[in-house]
Amino acid sequence: MQLERDNGLVIYNPNTDGIHVQMSMGVTILNSKIRTGDDCISIGPGTNGLWIEGIHCGPGHGISIGSLGKEQNEPGVQNVIVKTCSFTNTQNGVRIKSWGRASNGFVRNVVFQHLTMVNSQNPIIIDQNYCPGNKNCPGQVSGVRIDGVTYEDIHGTSATPIAVKLDCSSRYHCAGIILEDVHLTYGNNKPASAFCTNAIGSTSGMVQPNGCL
Incomplete structure:
Protein backbone atom coordinates (compact mmCIF):
# COMPACT_ATOMS: atom_id res chain seq x y z
CA MET A 1 0.00 0.00 0.00
CA GLN A 2 1.15 3.51 -0.79
CA LEU A 3 -0.37 6.43 1.03
CA GLU A 4 0.70 9.86 -0.16
CA ARG A 5 -0.02 13.29 1.21
CA ASP A 6 1.01 16.65 -0.14
CA ASN A 7 4.41 16.30 1.52
CA GLY A 8 5.24 12.97 -0.10
CA LEU A 9 5.24 9.22 0.46
CA VAL A 10 4.15 7.92 3.85
CA ILE A 11 4.11 4.11 3.77
CA TYR A 12 4.22 1.15 1.41
CA ASN A 13 2.71 -2.32 1.84
CA PRO A 14 1.21 -4.25 -1.10
CA ASN A 15 -1.56 -6.34 0.51
CA THR A 16 -3.44 -4.56 3.27
CA ASP A 17 -6.05 -1.87 3.80
CA GLY A 18 -4.76 1.66 3.42
CA ILE A 19 -6.64 3.01 6.48
CA HIS A 20 -8.97 1.08 8.77
CA VAL A 21 -11.41 2.81 11.14
CA GLN A 22 -13.27 0.86 13.82
CA MET A 23 -14.76 1.53 17.28
CA SER A 24 -14.06 5.22 16.81
CA MET A 25 -15.98 8.49 16.95
CA GLY A 26 -15.36 11.80 15.19
CA VAL A 27 -12.55 10.70 12.84
CA THR A 28 -11.63 12.85 9.79
CA ILE A 29 -9.56 11.61 6.82
CA LEU A 30 -8.54 14.26 4.28
CA ASN A 31 -6.56 14.83 1.08
CA SER A 32 -4.65 11.61 0.56
CA LYS A 33 -3.66 9.36 -2.35
CA ILE A 34 -3.97 5.69 -1.47
CA ARG A 35 -2.73 2.81 -3.63
CA THR A 36 -3.14 -0.65 -2.16
CA GLY A 37 -4.06 -4.29 -2.74
CA ASP A 38 -7.16 -4.12 -0.54
CA ASP A 39 -9.55 -1.39 0.61
CA CYS A 40 -8.21 2.14 0.35
CA ILE A 41 -10.29 2.87 3.45
CA SER A 42 -12.26 0.25 5.38
CA ILE A 43 -14.88 1.16 7.95
CA GLY A 44 -15.58 -1.37 10.67
CA PRO A 45 -18.13 -1.86 13.47
CA GLY A 46 -18.58 0.87 16.05
CA THR A 47 -17.73 3.78 13.73
CA ASN A 48 -19.73 6.96 14.36
CA GLY A 49 -19.21 10.41 12.88
CA LEU A 50 -16.63 9.67 10.17
CA TRP A 51 -15.75 12.35 7.56
CA ILE A 52 -13.76 11.31 4.46
CA GLU A 53 -12.90 13.93 1.83
CA GLY A 54 -10.40 14.48 -0.96
CA ILE A 55 -9.24 10.87 -1.29
CA HIS A 56 -7.74 9.58 -4.55
CA CYS A 57 -8.09 5.79 -4.45
CA GLY A 58 -6.54 3.41 -6.92
CA PRO A 59 -5.54 0.79 -7.43
CA GLY A 60 -7.40 -0.85 -4.55
CA HIS A 61 -10.78 -2.17 -3.47
CA GLY A 62 -12.37 1.24 -2.94
CA ILE A 63 -13.89 2.71 0.22
CA SER A 64 -15.80 -0.01 2.08
CA ILE A 65 -18.15 -0.10 5.03
CA GLY A 66 -17.55 -3.61 6.28
CA SER A 67 -17.43 -6.37 6.23
CA LEU A 68 -20.04 -6.20 8.98
CA GLY A 69 -22.15 -8.82 10.70
CA LYS A 70 -19.51 -11.44 11.26
CA GLU A 71 -20.52 -11.52 14.93
CA GLN A 72 -24.02 -11.86 16.37
CA ASN A 73 -23.55 -8.92 18.74
CA GLU A 74 -21.82 -6.10 16.95
CA PRO A 75 -22.02 -2.30 17.15
CA GLY A 76 -23.26 -0.50 14.08
CA VAL A 77 -21.87 2.11 11.69
CA GLN A 78 -23.56 5.50 11.51
CA ASN A 79 -23.16 9.13 10.44
CA VAL A 80 -20.57 8.66 7.70
CA ILE A 81 -19.82 11.19 4.94
CA VAL A 82 -17.62 10.35 1.94
CA LYS A 83 -17.26 13.29 -0.46
CA THR A 84 -15.13 14.67 -3.29
CA CYS A 85 -13.17 11.45 -3.87
CA SER A 86 -11.97 9.68 -7.02
CA PHE A 87 -11.57 5.98 -7.78
CA THR A 88 -9.26 4.89 -10.61
CA ASN A 89 -8.97 1.25 -11.76
CA THR A 90 -10.43 0.00 -8.48
CA GLN A 91 -12.28 -3.22 -7.75
CA ASN A 92 -15.05 -1.21 -6.13
CA GLY A 93 -16.00 2.42 -5.74
CA VAL A 94 -18.12 2.80 -2.60
CA ARG A 95 -19.22 -0.47 -1.02
CA ILE A 96 -21.27 -1.68 1.93
CA LYS A 97 -20.60 -5.32 2.73
CA SER A 98 -22.08 -7.65 5.34
CA TRP A 99 -21.87 -11.34 6.04
CA GLY A 100 -24.85 -13.54 5.19
CA ARG A 101 -25.49 -14.52 8.78
CA ALA A 102 -27.45 -13.45 11.85
CA SER A 103 -26.38 -10.18 13.44
CA ASN A 104 -27.82 -7.18 15.27
CA GLY A 105 -25.48 -4.77 13.46
CA PHE A 106 -26.64 -1.83 11.36
CA VAL A 107 -25.64 0.90 8.91
CA ARG A 108 -27.49 4.21 8.95
CA ASN A 109 -27.13 7.84 7.90
CA VAL A 110 -24.44 7.49 5.23
CA VAL A 111 -23.78 10.00 2.41
CA PHE A 112 -21.62 9.32 -0.66
CA GLN A 113 -21.30 12.64 -2.50
CA HIS A 114 -19.38 14.21 -5.42
CA LEU A 115 -17.48 11.10 -6.47
CA THR A 116 -15.66 10.31 -9.73
CA MET A 117 -15.25 6.75 -11.02
CA VAL A 118 -12.63 5.90 -13.64
CA ASN A 119 -12.88 2.28 -14.81
CA SER A 120 -14.11 0.99 -11.44
CA GLN A 121 -15.46 -2.58 -11.58
CA ASN A 122 -18.30 -1.92 -9.11
CA PRO A 123 -18.79 1.83 -8.73
CA ASP A 147 -31.26 2.41 6.46
CA GLY A 148 -30.60 5.87 5.05
CA VAL A 149 -27.85 5.76 2.41
CA THR A 150 -27.57 8.59 -0.14
CA TYR A 151 -25.59 8.47 -3.38
CA GLU A 152 -25.39 12.01 -4.79
CA ASP A 153 -23.47 13.38 -7.79
CA ILE A 154 -21.58 10.23 -8.69
CA HIS A 155 -20.32 10.02 -12.24
CA GLY A 156 -17.74 8.31 -14.44
CA THR A 157 -17.12 4.89 -15.94
CA SER A 158 -17.63 1.30 -14.87
CA ALA A 159 -15.31 -1.48 -16.01
CA THR A 160 -18.27 -3.91 -15.96
CA PRO A 161 -21.79 -3.68 -17.44
CA ILE A 162 -23.46 -3.47 -13.99
CA ALA A 163 -22.51 -0.10 -12.52
CA VAL A 164 -25.01 -0.09 -9.63
CA LYS A 165 -25.57 -3.27 -7.62
CA LEU A 166 -27.73 -3.23 -4.49
CA ASP A 167 -27.92 -6.82 -3.24
CA CYS A 168 -29.66 -6.46 0.12
CA SER A 169 -30.79 -8.83 2.85
CA SER A 170 -33.97 -10.79 2.20
CA ARG A 171 -34.79 -10.55 5.92
CA TYR A 172 -34.15 -6.84 6.47
CA HIS A 173 -34.46 -5.00 3.18
CA CYS A 174 -32.27 -1.94 2.62
CA ALA A 175 -34.44 1.12 3.29
CA GLY A 176 -34.09 4.82 2.57
CA ILE A 177 -31.74 4.39 -0.39
CA ILE A 178 -31.47 7.60 -2.43
CA LEU A 179 -29.86 7.92 -5.86
CA GLU A 180 -29.53 11.55 -6.95
CA ASP A 181 -27.74 12.82 -10.06
CA VAL A 182 -25.87 9.58 -10.76
CA HIS A 183 -24.37 9.18 -14.23
CA LEU A 184 -22.30 6.05 -14.84
CA THR A 185 -21.47 4.50 -18.19
CA TYR A 186 -19.81 1.24 -19.15
CA GLY A 187 -16.43 1.30 -20.88
CA ASN A 188 -16.25 3.70 -23.79
CA ASN A 189 -19.52 5.55 -23.11
CA LYS A 190 -21.76 2.49 -23.46
CA PRO A 191 -24.98 2.26 -21.43
CA ALA A 192 -24.49 0.61 -18.05
CA SER A 193 -27.13 -1.34 -16.13
CA ALA A 194 -28.30 -1.60 -12.53
CA PHE A 195 -29.28 -4.56 -10.36
CA CYS A 196 -31.33 -4.26 -7.18
CA THR A 197 -32.85 -6.85 -4.91
CA ASN A 198 -34.57 -6.16 -1.58
CA ALA A 199 -33.76 -2.44 -1.85
CA ILE A 200 -36.31 0.29 -1.12
CA GLY A 201 -35.70 3.93 -1.98
CA SER A 202 -36.05 6.70 -4.52
CA THR A 203 -34.27 8.54 -7.30
CA SER A 204 -34.11 12.22 -8.23
CA GLY A 205 -32.46 14.27 -10.93
CA MET A 206 -30.75 12.41 -13.74
CA VAL A 207 -29.97 8.83 -12.78
CA GLN A 208 -28.20 6.55 -15.25
CA PRO A 209 -28.42 3.59 -15.17
CA ASN A 210 -32.06 3.83 -14.08
CA GLY A 211 -34.88 1.41 -13.37
CA CYS A 212 -33.31 -0.05 -10.24
CA LEU A 213 -35.29 1.39 -7.34
Whole structure:
Protein backbone atom coordinates (compact mmCIF):
# COMPACT_ATOMS: atom_id res chain seq x y z
CA MET A 1 0.00 0.00 0.00
CA GLN A 2 1.15 3.51 -0.79
CA LEU A 3 -0.37 6.43 1.03
CA GLU A 4 0.70 9.86 -0.16
CA ARG A 5 -0.02 13.29 1.21
CA ASP A 6 1.01 16.65 -0.14
CA ASN A 7 4.41 16.30 1.52
CA GLY A 8 5.24 12.97 -0.10
CA LEU A 9 5.24 9.22 0.46
CA VAL A 10 4.15 7.92 3.85
CA ILE A 11 4.11 4.11 3.77
CA TYR A 12 4.22 1.15 1.41
CA ASN A 13 2.71 -2.32 1.84
CA PRO A 14 1.21 -4.25 -1.10
CA ASN A 15 -1.56 -6.34 0.51
CA THR A 16 -3.44 -4.56 3.27
CA ASP A 17 -6.05 -1.87 3.80
CA GLY A 18 -4.76 1.66 3.42
CA ILE A 19 -6.64 3.01 6.48
CA HIS A 20 -8.97 1.08 8.77
CA VAL A 21 -11.41 2.81 11.14
CA GLN A 22 -13.27 0.86 13.82
CA MET A 23 -14.76 1.53 17.28
CA SER A 24 -14.06 5.22 16.81
CA MET A 25 -15.98 8.49 16.95
CA GLY A 26 -15.36 11.80 15.19
CA VAL A 27 -12.55 10.70 12.84
CA THR A 28 -11.63 12.85 9.79
CA ILE A 29 -9.56 11.61 6.82
CA LEU A 30 -8.54 14.26 4.28
CA ASN A 31 -6.56 14.83 1.08
CA SER A 32 -4.65 11.61 0.56
CA LYS A 33 -3.66 9.36 -2.35
CA ILE A 34 -3.97 5.69 -1.47
CA ARG A 35 -2.73 2.81 -3.63
CA THR A 36 -3.14 -0.65 -2.16
CA GLY A 37 -4.06 -4.29 -2.74
CA ASP A 38 -7.16 -4.12 -0.54
CA ASP A 39 -9.55 -1.39 0.61
CA CYS A 40 -8.21 2.14 0.35
CA ILE A 41 -10.29 2.87 3.45
CA SER A 42 -12.26 0.25 5.38
CA ILE A 43 -14.88 1.16 7.95
CA GLY A 44 -15.58 -1.37 10.67
CA PRO A 45 -18.13 -1.86 13.47
CA GLY A 46 -18.58 0.87 16.05
CA THR A 47 -17.73 3.78 13.73
CA ASN A 48 -19.73 6.96 14.36
CA GLY A 49 -19.21 10.41 12.88
CA LEU A 50 -16.63 9.67 10.17
CA TRP A 51 -15.75 12.35 7.56
CA ILE A 52 -13.76 11.31 4.46
CA GLU A 53 -12.90 13.93 1.83
CA GLY A 54 -10.40 14.48 -0.96
CA ILE A 55 -9.24 10.87 -1.29
CA HIS A 56 -7.74 9.58 -4.55
CA CYS A 57 -8.09 5.79 -4.45
CA GLY A 58 -6.54 3.41 -6.92
CA PRO A 59 -5.54 0.79 -7.43
CA GLY A 60 -7.40 -0.85 -4.55
CA HIS A 61 -10.78 -2.17 -3.47
CA GLY A 62 -12.37 1.24 -2.94
CA ILE A 63 -13.89 2.71 0.22
CA SER A 64 -15.80 -0.01 2.08
CA ILE A 65 -18.15 -0.10 5.03
CA GLY A 66 -17.55 -3.61 6.28
CA SER A 67 -17.43 -6.37 6.23
CA LEU A 68 -20.04 -6.20 8.98
CA GLY A 69 -22.15 -8.82 10.70
CA LYS A 70 -19.51 -11.44 11.26
CA GLU A 71 -20.52 -11.52 14.93
CA GLN A 72 -24.02 -11.86 16.37
CA ASN A 73 -23.55 -8.92 18.74
CA GLU A 74 -21.82 -6.10 16.95
CA PRO A 75 -22.02 -2.30 17.15
CA GLY A 76 -23.26 -0.50 14.08
CA VAL A 77 -21.87 2.11 11.69
CA GLN A 78 -23.56 5.50 11.51
CA ASN A 79 -23.16 9.13 10.44
CA VAL A 80 -20.57 8.66 7.70
CA ILE A 81 -19.82 11.19 4.94
CA VAL A 82 -17.62 10.35 1.94
CA LYS A 83 -17.26 13.29 -0.46
CA THR A 84 -15.13 14.67 -3.29
CA CYS A 85 -13.17 11.45 -3.87
CA SER A 86 -11.97 9.68 -7.02
CA PHE A 87 -11.57 5.98 -7.78
CA THR A 88 -9.26 4.89 -10.61
CA ASN A 89 -8.97 1.25 -11.76
CA THR A 90 -10.43 0.00 -8.48
CA GLN A 91 -12.28 -3.22 -7.75
CA ASN A 92 -15.05 -1.21 -6.13
CA GLY A 93 -16.00 2.42 -5.74
CA VAL A 94 -18.12 2.80 -2.60
CA ARG A 95 -19.22 -0.47 -1.02
CA ILE A 96 -21.27 -1.68 1.93
CA LYS A 97 -20.60 -5.32 2.73
CA SER A 98 -22.08 -7.65 5.34
CA TRP A 99 -21.87 -11.34 6.04
CA GLY A 100 -24.85 -13.54 5.19
CA ARG A 101 -25.49 -14.52 8.78
CA ALA A 102 -27.45 -13.45 11.85
CA SER A 103 -26.38 -10.18 13.44
CA ASN A 104 -27.82 -7.18 15.27
CA GLY A 105 -25.48 -4.77 13.46
CA PHE A 106 -26.64 -1.83 11.36
CA VAL A 107 -25.64 0.90 8.91
CA ARG A 108 -27.49 4.21 8.95
CA ASN A 109 -27.13 7.84 7.90
CA VAL A 110 -24.44 7.49 5.23
CA VAL A 111 -23.78 10.00 2.41
CA PHE A 112 -21.62 9.32 -0.66
CA GLN A 113 -21.30 12.64 -2.50
CA HIS A 114 -19.38 14.21 -5.42
CA LEU A 115 -17.48 11.10 -6.47
CA THR A 116 -15.66 10.31 -9.73
CA MET A 117 -15.25 6.75 -11.02
CA VAL A 118 -12.63 5.90 -13.64
CA ASN A 119 -12.88 2.28 -14.81
CA SER A 120 -14.11 0.99 -11.44
CA GLN A 121 -15.46 -2.58 -11.58
CA ASN A 122 -18.30 -1.92 -9.11
CA PRO A 123 -18.79 1.83 -8.73
CA ILE A 124 -21.78 1.53 -6.37
CA ILE A 125 -22.32 -1.74 -4.54
CA ILE A 126 -24.13 -3.13 -1.52
CA ASP A 127 -23.35 -6.80 -0.89
CA GLN A 128 -25.25 -8.37 2.01
CA ASN A 129 -24.51 -11.92 0.94
CA TYR A 130 -20.79 -11.95 1.68
CA CYS A 131 -19.73 -15.49 2.54
CA PRO A 132 -16.16 -16.38 1.54
CA GLY A 133 -15.80 -20.08 0.88
CA ASN A 134 -19.53 -20.48 1.56
CA LYS A 135 -18.71 -21.36 5.18
CA ASN A 136 -20.21 -20.31 8.53
CA CYS A 137 -23.11 -18.43 6.96
CA PRO A 138 -26.27 -20.20 8.17
CA GLY A 139 -29.20 -19.53 5.87
CA GLN A 140 -27.21 -17.01 3.83
CA VAL A 141 -29.31 -14.14 5.25
CA SER A 142 -27.73 -11.02 6.71
CA GLY A 143 -29.14 -9.55 9.90
CA VAL A 144 -27.42 -6.19 9.36
CA ARG A 145 -30.01 -3.45 8.83
CA ILE A 146 -29.17 -0.76 6.29
CA ASP A 147 -31.26 2.41 6.46
CA GLY A 148 -30.60 5.87 5.05
CA VAL A 149 -27.85 5.76 2.41
CA THR A 150 -27.57 8.59 -0.14
CA TYR A 151 -25.59 8.47 -3.38
CA GLU A 152 -25.39 12.01 -4.79
CA ASP A 153 -23.47 13.38 -7.79
CA ILE A 154 -21.58 10.23 -8.69
CA HIS A 155 -20.32 10.02 -12.24
CA GLY A 156 -17.74 8.31 -14.44
CA THR A 157 -17.12 4.89 -15.94
CA SER A 158 -17.63 1.30 -14.87
CA ALA A 159 -15.31 -1.48 -16.01
CA THR A 160 -18.27 -3.91 -15.96
CA PRO A 161 -21.79 -3.68 -17.44
CA ILE A 162 -23.46 -3.47 -13.99
CA ALA A 163 -22.51 -0.10 -12.52
CA VAL A 164 -25.01 -0.09 -9.63
CA LYS A 165 -25.57 -3.27 -7.62
CA LEU A 166 -27.73 -3.23 -4.49
CA ASP A 167 -27.92 -6.82 -3.24
CA CYS A 168 -29.66 -6.46 0.12
CA SER A 169 -30.79 -8.83 2.85
CA SER A 170 -33.97 -10.79 2.20
CA ARG A 171 -34.79 -10.55 5.92
CA TYR A 172 -34.15 -6.84 6.47
CA HIS A 173 -34.46 -5.00 3.18
CA CYS A 174 -32.27 -1.94 2.62
CA ALA A 175 -34.44 1.12 3.29
CA GLY A 176 -34.09 4.82 2.57
CA ILE A 177 -31.74 4.39 -0.39
CA ILE A 178 -31.47 7.60 -2.43
CA LEU A 179 -29.86 7.92 -5.86
CA GLU A 180 -29.53 11.55 -6.95
CA ASP A 181 -27.74 12.82 -10.06
CA VAL A 182 -25.87 9.58 -10.76
CA HIS A 183 -24.37 9.18 -14.23
CA LEU A 184 -22.30 6.05 -14.84
CA THR A 185 -21.47 4.50 -18.19
CA TYR A 186 -19.81 1.24 -19.15
CA GLY A 187 -16.43 1.30 -20.88
CA ASN A 188 -16.25 3.70 -23.79
CA ASN A 189 -19.52 5.55 -23.11
CA LYS A 190 -21.76 2.49 -23.46
CA PRO A 191 -24.98 2.26 -21.43
CA ALA A 192 -24.49 0.61 -18.05
CA SER A 193 -27.13 -1.34 -16.13
CA ALA A 194 -28.30 -1.60 -12.53
CA PHE A 195 -29.28 -4.56 -10.36
CA CYS A 196 -31.33 -4.26 -7.18
CA THR A 197 -32.85 -6.85 -4.91
CA ASN A 198 -34.57 -6.16 -1.58
CA ALA A 199 -33.76 -2.44 -1.85
CA ILE A 200 -36.31 0.29 -1.12
CA GLY A 201 -35.70 3.93 -1.98
CA SER A 202 -36.05 6.70 -4.52
CA THR A 203 -34.27 8.54 -7.30
CA SER A 204 -34.11 12.22 -8.23
CA GLY A 205 -32.46 14.27 -10.93
CA MET A 206 -30.75 12.41 -13.74
CA VAL A 207 -29.97 8.83 -12.78
CA GLN A 208 -28.20 6.55 -15.25
CA PRO A 209 -28.42 3.59 -15.17
CA ASN A 210 -32.06 3.83 -14.08
CA GLY A 211 -34.88 1.41 -13.37
CA CYS A 212 -33.31 -0.05 -10.24
CA LEU A 213 -35.29 1.39 -7.34
